Amino acid sequence: MPYFGLFLSDFSYRSTLLEIDQLQHGSFTQALLDGLRIAGAGNCATVERLDRYLQSTVPTINQTHQKNPQHPYATAEPATKLHLILLxxxxxxxxxxxxxxxxxxxxxxxxxxxxxxxxxxxxxxxRGSDMQAIEAFSRIFLRQGESSAPPKNPEPLPNSGRSGISEPAPTAHQSELQVFQFEIVKVNASGQVVKRDTSKAEYFTEDLGNGVSLEMVYIPDGTFLMGTEDEEIERLVQKFGWDGFRREKPQHEVKVQSFFMGKYPVTQAQWKRVAALPKVNRDLKADPSKFKGDKRAVEQVSWNDAVEFCDRLSSLSKYANKQYRLPSEAEWEYACRASTNTPFHFGETITTELANFNGDSTYASEPKGKKCGETTEVGSFPPNGFGLYDMHGNVWEWCQDNRHDSYKGAPRDGSAWIDNDNQTRLLRGGSWFSNPENCRSACRLSFSCVSRYDLIGFRIVCAAGRTL
Known part of the structure; x- marks a missing residue:
């Protein structure tokens, strides 16, 4: 059985008996109580995070109140169980x-x-609804030779506090979900890598037949600031000489529900499989792309073509009532940012080691890079914090929304903004042809819904409900 303990070192017995008058607690007790109250980002839900919080907070409290030093530490058996959930x-x-x-x-x-x-x-x-866990109880009871049926809602752990999570996992049939691991890269304004982290995400696979599949990554719900603040917009306009950046204001808060998004832009192999399916509303070319390659993003597809692709794929899906569609503009930016607020999910700039764009131009103080002059295979560059690839550069990606020249009156719930007869639709992300400033997370471009260019592709989304 795994266990853990919290201990103090480098202190005298006498010091542990002395409370800090202002706190009416010792420093360790005060830090522990504070840590267990933290909600949202920086919470201490796991042993490891609580341990880190105590290690940084207890010495600070002691120093502030001129007490003897105390150094907390956690121990767990086995040691790898420091990530066990406390809250x-x-x-x-x-x-x-x-x-x-x-x-x-x-x-x-x-x-x-x-x-x-x-x-x-x-x-x-x-909250007792994890299908993988419920199925696991059945396996375990069978292996242990128990004849009684497993409980569907096992008793909570002793002293576990309230149940539930602030960022719920997908509620669809979780036996279909798999986990993949990836590395996240962060750079400074000079384009130098300053941090590398490893993360994980859940996804499901849609089998398109003939060895072709489509991976859909779970994007958790959340709130973010969409667009760009006014001062930064004026700096961009002055530096790069394009008034179009003003479409990114006013910056506003948007709440987005969880959903699944394509791990990559739709590839040519995926396009060919779906284009061969029966027509729903319009004909599709079997091989429209200029830059050929099964693993390259499909391009030279219009917004109307992309919608038809989604309709045909929805009819193919093995998951009942699973409706594929283009992302709303808010969903796209939320997914691209992946909890970042920098111009790019990589940080303060991008380089051609991180994305496929016009490396002859620079955004911040990074050196110039290479210029491919064409698309690259999807997944050739590092992903963002949600595990999505090619969100900056390669191909512009269609969104559902009509063009609007600002965010005045935009929805705050993550839904698509479609309230006029304008047939111009939004694109996001930049392309192999774009300068870096047009590959930013917040940058907006628009074309007619019938436009087809070799720098335009798309990726798809679907709801994260119980329809898998």
């Missing part, structure tokens, strides 16, 4: 995913009791 109510999707991986590993090793306890933690955090 299910504040657990994130990444927290839950890691426990699932540990639970599967315990099953593989035949440690059924450990596996059961880990799956209980998963299901508590998911």
């Amino acid at each position: 299910p109510d504040y657990a994130t999707l990444a927290d839950i995913t890691q426990i699932k991986i540990d639970a599967y590993e315990a099953e593989v090793k035949g440690d059924w009791e450990l596996a059961k306890q880990l799956w209980i933690r998963v299901n508590v955090a998911a």
Whole structure:
């Protein structure tokens, strides 16, 4: 069974008995209480995060109140269990995913009791609705030789507090979901890599036949600032000489529901499979792209073509009532930013080591790069924090929305803004032909819904409900 403990080192016995008068607690107790109250970003839902918080906070409190130093530390058995969930109510999707991986590993090793306890933690955090956990209980009971049916809603862990998570995992049939791991890269204004992190995301696969599939990545719900602040817009207009940046204001808060998004722009192989399906509303060319390659993004497709692709794919899907569509502009920007607020999800700039764009131009103080002059295979560059590839450059991506010259009156719920007869539609992300300033997370472009160019493609989304 995994366990953990929190301890103090480098202190005298006498010092542990002394409260800090202003706090009516010792520093360790005060830090522990504060840490357990933190909600949202920076919460202490896991042993590891609580340990980090205590290590930084306790010495600060002692120093502030001129007390002897105390240095907390956590221990767990096994040591890898420092990520165990303490507060299910504040657990994130990444927290839950890691426990699932540990639970599967315990099953593989035949440690059924450990596996059961880990799956209980998963299901508590998911409010008793995690299908993978419920199916795991059945497997474990069978392996342990128990004849009684497994409980669908296992008892919460002792002292686990409230159940549920602030960033819920997908509620669809989770047995269909898989996990992939990826590296996230951050750069400074000079284009130098300053940070590398490893992350995980969940996804499902739509089988298109003939060895071709389409991966859809889970995007958690959340709130973000859409657009660009006025001062930054004026700086961009002055530096790059284009008034179109003013379409990115006013910056405004948008709440987005969870959804699934294509891991990559739609490829030529995927396009060919879906274009061969029966017509819904319009004909599709089987091979419209200028730059050929099954793993390259499809291009020279109009907004109308992309909508037809979604309609045909929806009719093919093995998942009942699964409706594919183009993303709303808000969904696209939210997914691109992946919890960042910098011009690019990579940081303050981009380089041609990170994306396919016109490297003859620069955005900040990075050196010039190469200029491909054509599309590249999808997934050739690092992904963002949600595990999405090619969100900057390669091909512009169609969105549902009509063109609007500002965000005045825009929806705040993440839905598409379609309220006029204008047949001009929005595109996002930039392309192989674009200068870097036009590849920013917030940049907006628009073309007629019938336009077809070798720098325009698309990616698709679908709802994250119980329709998988």
